[in-house]
Amino acid sequence: MSDEQERSGSRVMVAVGERGHLEPLLAVGCALAGARDGRVVVLSVTPDGQRPSWLTLPERCGEVEVEVQVRAGAKPGVAIARSLLLDPPDALLLGWEGDAGRGRYLLGSTLDPVLQRAPCDVMVVRITPEDEALGEPSSTERLAKRLAAIKRILVPAAGGPNAALAIRQGLDLAPEAQVTALYVARRSLGPGAVALGRERLRQTLEPWADNERVRPLVVQSDDIVAGILQEAKRHDLLYVGASEESLVGRALFGNIPQRVAAESPTPVIVVRHGAGRVGSLLRQVRWGLFEALPKVDVSERAEIYLDIWRGARPRVDFYVMIGLAAAIAALGLLLNSPAVIIGAMLVAPLMAAVIALGLGVVQGDARLLRVAIRSVVRGAVLAIAVGLLMSLAGSGRAPTAEMLSRAQPSLLDLAVALASGAAGAYALSRKDVSASLPGVAIAAALVPPLATVGLGLGMGQLAMAGGALLLFATNLVAISAAGGLIFLWLGFAPEPEENKRQVFRSGVWGAAILLGVISIILGWLSVDSLRAAKLDRGVQAAIVAELGALGEVELVSWEVEAAESAALHLDMTVKSAGEIDPAGAAAFQREVAARLGRPVGLTLSTVPTQHLAPVLPPAPRP
Incomplete structure (x- = not known):
């Protein structure tokens, strides 16, 4: 949206759900609407569609006309999003109390649907305890006093479109305020990062090159968030552009705007530029996929974690069942009997340990990762040893078709393993579909390839053993990676501590590299097989x-x-x-x-x- 469009009768919508949100949102909304010769629409969503008693406001806010609309709805976020699509405003203001969203949500289950679906610019104002303590209705004088107190505005900028929008709105919000565009360069990157920051700020501030109220600032810090928060102490308002990162990106690197907004001692506004109707439609499709899976609350996540932890622990029962499953699989391979091999898949407990690898990475839980890795390695060695021992029973026999089929993995096997990992993680997370786990175990087929490795070594068929080991590695990496993605989608995520995020980052990069290497190898083998x-x-x-x-x-x-x-x-x-x-x-x-x-x-x-x-x-x- 251009400046000319913004200033020609703009309509700013203020969505309020509580008394403490009204005054700070109305102050910002009236200032922006006044700068654009527009008006303010206050939207409230109640279960019965009746105007709440606390929704009292001046008829005019300075020179800005104020209108009230009330919608009926059980879910405020959905009702607000529907109103935006029916009659899109030029900008939307929302209140946020600073509680960091957990798992799947960035700012919470109410605000996130609006952020994703809104076709217009969205501003999220962090509500302070002082705002919530106000009991009397808003007045024109008090709103004007709020805005007059803003003399210095800080806008962290790294070149994204939201930072430019934040600068433009900051200039409109407080006509006398100085706007500082901040770039935080990591100290560990040296002078090169400072030079890069200056260049990015130059590009971002090009539209305001002649505006004395806008100035660039580059600082160095060991941590980006800490650098922003330190500089924010010297300003009256922090205007932050929302992150465009995906769910995985937020888990990988943390969401910097969210952390800054939650921890800043200075009042904060988070802004996100409008995507238009087409962009909004694409965001809705992505949000629909995001919402397709059922929600898993905190208590359910804790129960799932404990169940997977117990299943991954390498106890005596684990080793006994692995040994028996490997013996059954080896006999089925020697007899060339698919039915016997399927029986081995059903009794093998290795699937739980492999799924635990994915959960350990997503949670950033190094302890769970160590337990799962120990279980997988010991279980795999035991299964290979049992297969090697069982090869004595087939001494002098030629490899059967069932053995050979597990020695020639392809990209199709990788696809099967990815689907199996996703299905396994989902089945472990949803008790309603836990009956599907035996079928997942059959599809995953972890023990038969290990038994084939042992049989191949015992028969002197090294090529067959190598192919079967590659199939097991394919299943191991793909199942844990796909399972981890499902856990992330269901709401599991690492804690904010940097050490847990470091475990998550290392695990994700490791899984991505292994998947890439295995895909290249399988692709080469598949092409060779097709040839x-x-x-x-x-x-x-x-x-x-x-x-x-x-x-x-x-x-x-x-x-x-x-x-x-x-x-x-x-x-x-x-x-x-x-x-x-x-x-x-x-x-x-x-x-x-x-x-x-x-x-x-x-x-x-x-x-x-x-x-x-x-x-x-x-x-x-x-």
């Missing part, structure tokens, strides 16, 4: 098409090997009633090579065959 499958289809088609050149023969089997050069070697076995003409074999070889477009070597094995006509059995003797 081999395409070659096999081409060879099969060429053999079937040119088999007639060999005469009356029946194809038994064939194998193809690619040499280091472009040449192929085809080893083929056929049934024939007579000898195959060498000229016919040479013609077959040439035609197959022509169809494949590559040199082809041929080893042709013939199985002599006699076809006897049916005869009647001899008549029985009397």
